[in-house]
Each structure stands twice: as C-alpha cells, then as structure tokens.
Amino acid sequence: MELKLANRVMSLTPSSTLAITAKAKELKAQGIDVIGLGAGEPDFNTPKHILDAAVESMNEGQTKYTPSAGLPDLKKAIIEKLAKDQELSYQPNEIIVANGAKHALYTLFQVILNDGDEVIIPTPYWVSYPEQVKLSGGKPVYVEGSEGNEFKITAEQLEGAITEKTKAVILNSPSNPTGILYTEDELRDLGKICVEKNILIISDEIYEKLIYGDVKHVSIAQLSNELKEQTIIINGVSKSHSMTGWRIGYAAGNQQIIKAMTNLASHSTSNPTTTAQYAAIAAYNGTQEPVEEMRLAFEKRLEAIYDKLITIPGLTCVKPQGAFYLFPNAKEAAELTGYSNVDEFVEGLLVEAKVAVIPGSGFGAPDNIRLSYATSLDLLEVAVERINQFIRVKKAK
Known part of the structure; x- marks a missing residue:
C-alpha cells in the first residue's frame, strides 16, 4: 500500500543528535571502541529518594x-x-x-x-x-x-x-x-x-x-x-x-x-x-544535595578538559557557563584535515578516531561541533586526545 504522508511531517528535518548517537551505538554493537560525546542527558542515575518515592506511589495504588x-x-x-x-x-x-x-x-x-x-x-x-x-x-x-x-x-x-x-x-x-x-x-x-x-x-x-x-x-x-x-x-x-x-x-x-x-x-x-x-x-x-553533587562533577569535568580542547589545532571555543556542552568552532580543523565542511569532519572523526560528536549544522551553526561532557572524566580525556591526534596526524599528511 502506498500512502502519502501529511505535508507537515514530510518537511521535518531528522534530529542530528539522535542520528549520530544511533550510528555510534551501531559501531559499539559491532565491538568498536567508540566514545560517544553526543549525549544530551546526565550520566548519573536518578537520586535514590526519587526512585523510592516512585516505587512507594505505585505500591500505594497511585497508578490511575x-x-x-x-x-x-x-x-x-x-x-x-x-x-x-x-x-x-x-x-x-x-x-x-x-x-x-x-x-x-x-x-x-x-x-x-x-x-x-x-x-x-x-x-x-x-x-x-x-x-x-x-x-x-x-x-x-x-x-x-x-x-x-x-x-x-x-x-x-x-x-x-x-x-x-x-x-x-x-x-x-x-x-x-x-x-x-x-x-x-x-x-x-x-x-x-x-x-x-x-x-x-x-x-x-x-x-x-x-x-x-x-x-x-x-x-x-x-x-x-x-x-x-x-x-x-x-x-x-x-x-x-x-x-x-x-x-x-x-x-x-x-x-x-x-x-x-x-x-x-x-x-x-x-x-x-x-x-x-x-x-x-x-x-x-526532597533534598537537593544530589543536584549540587552533579553540578560540581560537571564543573570539574569542564575545567579539566576545556584548556586541553583549545590547544588542539583548528579548534576555538567560547567557554560555557552552564549546561554540559562544549561548542567549539571546527571550521579550521576541517580545512586542516582535508574535509570540505564540518559535517564531513564529524563523520571522519567518528569513523577514524572513534569519537562521536554532533555537527553544529543541526543547531544552525555549521562551523561548530557539540561535545557533551556528560560522561566520565577518564573517557572525556581519552576522547579529547583522540580528537587531538586525529587532527594533528591528518594535518601532517
């Protein structure tokens, strides 16, 4: 059966964040060591007192x-x-x-x-x-x-x-x-x-x-x-x-x-x-202590990787003040590594360096990339070093 879909959905642009995350998961499923920096969510579990309240509500019959x-x-x-x-x-x-x-x-x-x-x-x-x-x-x-x-x-x-x-x-x-x-x-x-x-x-x-x-x-x-x-x-x-x-x-x-x-x-x-x-x-x-603990963890990660990121050839970055994203300009990095645009650079980064970031084109900023630091500090440091080596090696060729 051939069905013509509504015009309103035919004009939609697929989410670039979901697309790159799906590709990274696909590579991981193949046993490839991909570090995903596309996450738009904290990497912490929901605090226990909140989980307990949910369970209690269900046990009390609050399910209607x-x-x-x-x-x-x-x-x-x-x-x-x-x-x-x-x-x-x-x-x-x-x-x-x-x-x-x-x-x-x-x-x-x-x-x-x-x-x-x-x-x-x-x-x-x-x-x-x-x-x-x-x-x-x-x-x-x-x-x-x-x-x-x-x-x-x-x-x-x-x-x-x-x-x-x-x-x-x-x-x-x-x-x-x-x-x-x-x-x-x-x-x-x-x-x-x-x-x-x-x-x-x-x-x-x-x-x-x-x-x-x-x-x-x-x-x-x-x-x-x-x-x-x-x-x-x-x-x-x-x-x-x-x-x-x-x-x-x-x-x-x-x-x-x-x-x-x-x-x-x-x-x-x-x-x-x-x-x-x-x-x-x-x-x-309830208590807001877990909120502050998470904020401090994100701040620690930001301080640890921002200075390293801006030393990478071809990347410049306005230092963020909130959320958990870095949004560096990668236009020069794409040029240095032989790509015609940043979207192609992001693809190369995923395939060759095994680091998944989100192209800025999906955010209306095609010269930039988005990196989420909602992952462990150890993985962040490895990912930043992979990006560094990827650009330096490609640049030298």
Whole structure:
C-alpha cells in the first residue's frame, strides 16, 4: 500500500543528535571502541529518594489517571520552587505539567501559532525549536548569535527581526548547545523590546541548575511584572535531577495560554505519567544535595578538559557557563584535515578516531561541533586526545 504522508511531517528535518548517537551505538554493537560525546542527558542515575518515592506511589495504588494539567501536589511543588529560586508567584491555573519540557514547548506552539505566524529563534538553537514551530504552521525566523558576542543576540538584532507577523521569541539560557547565559542587563534590553512590540517570550530554563563559576541564572520573568506577564517559562526535572526518561516538564505563565494547553493535552496525552509525577514531587520537595553533587562533577569535568580542547589545532571555543556542552568552532580543523565542511569532519572523526560528536549544522551553526561532557572524566580525556591526534596526524599528511 502506498500512502502519502501529511505535508507537515514530510518537511521535518531528522534530529542530528539522535542520528549520530544511533550510528555510534551501531559501531559499539559491532565491538568498536567508540566514545560517544553526543549525549544530551546526565550520566548519573536518578537520586535514590526519587526512585523510592516512585516505587512507594505505585505500591500505594497511585497508578490511575491524573488531571490533564498535572497532580495538584506537583503543581504546588513547582509553584514553591519558582517562588524560592526565582521569587516569582504563580497560581495553579498558571501551571501545566507536561510529558517533558519538549512536550510543553510543542503544546505551547500548537496553541499560540496560526499559519504564517513567525517565531524568532536565535542561532545556535536547540534542534527541536524550528521543527516544532513548523509543525504548528509557524515560520522560524533565525537571528544569529555571533561567536564574538558569545552566541547571544542583541536587542537591536531582535528589534530588526520583528515584523507584523512576529508572535514570539525563544530565549534559552543556559543554552543548548553553547552553554552560555544571558546577563540580567541583556535580558532587560531584550525584554524591553518584547514588551513594546507585544511579543511573547518563551524562556527555556531547563539547564538553570547546571551553572559554573561566578555567573548567576536570571529568569527574564523575574525582572518586572510586565515581563512576567509577557513570558512563558519552560522547565522540568530532566536535566536538574537526572530524570530525562521520566518525561516531566512544565510551563508557567499566562492563564489563558495554560488553559488552552491543558485543553489540548486532554485530547492528546490525557495526563503526564502518574508515577513520574510522584517522582517529580520528591525531586522538588526532597533534598537537593544530589543536584549540587552533579553540578560540581560537571564543573570539574569542564575545567579539566576545556584548556586541553583549545590547544588542539583548528579548534576555538567560547567557554560555557552552564549546561554540559562544549561548542567549539571546527571550521579550521576541517580545512586542516582535508574535509570540505564540518559535517564531513564529524563523520571522519567518528569513523577514524572513534569519537562521536554532533555537527553544529543541526543547531544552525555549521562551523561548530557539540561535545557533551556528560560522561566520565577518564573517557572525556581519552576522547579529547583522540580528537587531538586525529587532527594533528591528518594535518601532517
């Protein structure tokens, strides 16, 4: 049977992160010693008190449907978290729990976008932003965050990209893939434009707990009442509590938008997984020591490998301030090793050096590569040395 698929899915670009990870796993299955630096998830297990809470909930019979927007106790825990960490006040009807932050974003775009509406997406961007916008009938409008400005866009750039069709702008701080944060002053400047032009701000804060050095995470929503009303915060427990597979995220913001998202969720997923919601309650209400232990481990890895990475011929790298990614520029490295572009360089790195990294083309930055340091320090050091030797040997030929 030949079936014509819907146009909306035919235009989708496959995830480059999943593609390279799949190829690395395929090589590993063949017994090849591949080091994968493509992971977008912490390499730590979910903390034990969270696991215990999940088991307890199941043993107590908490295995049925919940409200579409999430358990009241989980909403309460999220509200208390936002009050403690961001000094923001929300009501339960301004919160929706979703099947991961990705699903919260997807649902948000579905309810705010009509055909032709534009969403401003700074580059480099997380791979799913433009695809989700397109699936909702919207149009991604890319604004380059230059390497010289730490991959961040300016208020002038934002204002220049706004048209009568602009509906929203996405801000991801700390960023995937760059690990860079916007400062309070930068957020104020961007926020001023959004308020003046009545542009919705989508603030993706999923990496907020993973920050290094003396920088501080600031949510644009906490800078003024006007900005809070203009902002939808996206967050969840996936990265902060090493709970990627549990699929619990949330959106916080405008009551009308949250209600529409809840209505859509009631016809799509019914509710987030019940057991995972009880686990998330324990994540937010329980000890935060494992979160800090994981953050310190990531910081140690970053400090150990960053200086080694930037000594490799042809690689330059803005030092990340958060998340668990390095995003070096590899254009010169590709040229030195005889490849016509960075995508081909990444392929060669996997096949010959047995190191899997993600090409920056999937993030709207074709001259860069993304390396995740969500793996052991020993493996990271071996991987960086393999990259070093690969470039130096190929360069000498």
